[in-house]
Amino acid sequence: MKKICMLSLLTAFITSGCSSAAEEPPLSLPAAQKNPVQEQPPASAPLTSALPAQTAAPETDAVPEPEVLAANLEVPWSIAKAGDVLYITERTGSIVKIDNGTAVKQRVELKKELADVSEAGLLGLALDPDFVETGLAYAYYTYNDGSGPFNRIVTLRLEEDAWKEEDLLLDRIPSGSVHHGGRLGIGPDGKLYATAGDAGDAEIAQERGSLGGKILRLNLDGSVPEDNPFADSYVYSYGHRNAQGLAWTDDGVLYASEHGNRSHDEINEIEAGLNYGWPVIEGEEQREGMVTPLFTSGGDTTWAPSGMAYADGRLYAAALRGSAILAFDLETGGEREVVTGYGRVRDVLIADGMLYFVSNNTDGRGSPQKEDDKLYRVSLSALDEG
Numbered sequence: 001m002k003k004i005c006m007l008s009l010l011t012a013f014i015t016s017g018c019s020s021a022a023e024e025p026p027l028s029l030p031a032a033q034k035n036p037v038q039e040q041p042p043a044s045a046p047l048t049s050a051l052p053a054q055t056a057a058p059e060t061d062a063v064p065e066p067e068v069l070a071a072n073l074e075v076p077w078s079i080a081k082a083g084d085v086l087y088i089t090e091r092t093g094s095i096v097k098i099d100n101g102t103a104v105k106q107r108v109e110l111k112k113e114l115a116d117v118s119e120a121g122l123l124g125l126a127l128d129p130d131f132v133e134t135g136l137a138y139a140y141y142t143y144n145d146g147s148g149p150f151n152r153i154v155t156l157r158l159e160e161d162a163w164k165e166e167d168l169l170l171d172r173i174p175s176g177s178v179h180h181g182g183r184l185g186i187g188p189d190g191k192l193y194a195t196a197g198d199a200g201d202a203e204i205a206q207e208r209g210s211l212g213g214k215i216l217r218l219n220l221d222g223s224v225p226e227d228n229p230f231a232d233s234y235v236y237s238y239g240h241r242n243a244q245g246l247a248w249t250d251d252g253v254l255y256a257s258e259h260g261n262r263s264h265d266e267i268n269e270i271e272a273g274l275n276y277g278w279p280v281i282e283g284e285e286q287r288e289g290m291v292t293p294l295f296t297s298g299g300d301t302t303w304a305p306s307g308m309a310y311a312d313g314r315l316y317a318a319a320l321r322g323s324a325i326l327a328f329d330l331e332t333g334g335e336r337e338v339v340t341g342y343g344r345v346r347d348v349l350i351a352d353g354m355l356y357f358v359s360n361n362t363d364g365r366g367s368p369q370k371e372d373d374k375l376y377r378v379s380l381s382a383l384d385e386g
Helices: 202-206 380-383
Strands: 065-069 076-082 085-092 094-099 102-109 122-127 136-144 147-157 161-172 184-186 192-198 214-218 234-240 243-248 252-259 266-270 307-310 312-317 324-329 335-340 345-351 354-359 377-379
Touching: 065 094, 076 354, 085 122, 085 214, 094 122, 122 192, 136 161, 136 184, 147 192, 147 234, 161 192, 161 214, 184 243, 192 243, 252 307, 266 307, 324 345, 354 380, 377 380
Parallel strands: 076 122, 102 161, 122 184, 243 307, 307 345
Antiparallel strands: 065 377, 076 085, 085 094, 094 102, 122 136, 136 147, 147 161, 184 192, 192 214, 214 234, 243 252, 252 266, 307 312, 312 324, 312 345, 324 335, 345 354, 354 377
């Protein structure tokens, strides 16, 4: 039986390395999933109905199993929530809306063709603060333009169960066969933050003139904020390999999760203008003028952390190779697994005392279970009690 557990992180993980792609060797989407924007069903076509709340008998009396809110998702990547409605991006080029027990696959009309290289596609999604009234959102995706793949940040507008790309905010973010980054988040300062990977070219992470290997910060209209740390630059921090998670504490401190090279995955506190070391240092290594992470998996364990959320003094990170949700206590420095048994986990979201997460077993690197991939929900209090 699948279970939620509170075991020590270090004893729970399988001791294994990871390829230079951080997670596993590069894989593209299956051929049937390439160029999906033109192949999507009508905007209102339903997915498998969202499954009813499940509280099957747990293995302990205290902890229920997560509820399954939606099934048969295609390589889901990012979770966003507006009121009681959830939106899930699929790397294949759709957004799935989950509302009142029903999941609907919505068409996304992009101006560029999605790239079919490994790890690419429709990635991050952030809803505008006025989304309920305007239908406006921000998206990050990988595309081909004939000279190779690039990443871009755009606005999307939702109208009648279909999304349409409107404005280009930032273009030609470096891309390659792997390491696209792709996470978006609107900070408490009202700015749009984006993680940009090193595109498999480690040296650009140290080049402040390159957008690759960075955390970027934009005004919501795509202009450069005047208080960014480097003049006329979107770069907020640099020296990142492939950051895929962003989370803010209640008092506005920013944290990011990052894939290491084979291992040495990281959780970092992000400050404006600082250098986080890649590829000069990684893990617990130190160098003057470079930041060593708050948490690292070390040289013998691989998390491949992706999406991240914060609640009550803890960071909760989705782990792909770790096949878990990991909790990091910012006060004690403790680390532990809080959810296991669902395979690869790509993103997490916390709202109203609930933790939502999506599995990512259909990305070509996992072992899909019946009706994978799925969106789950579990209460934070249940995790604490367990």
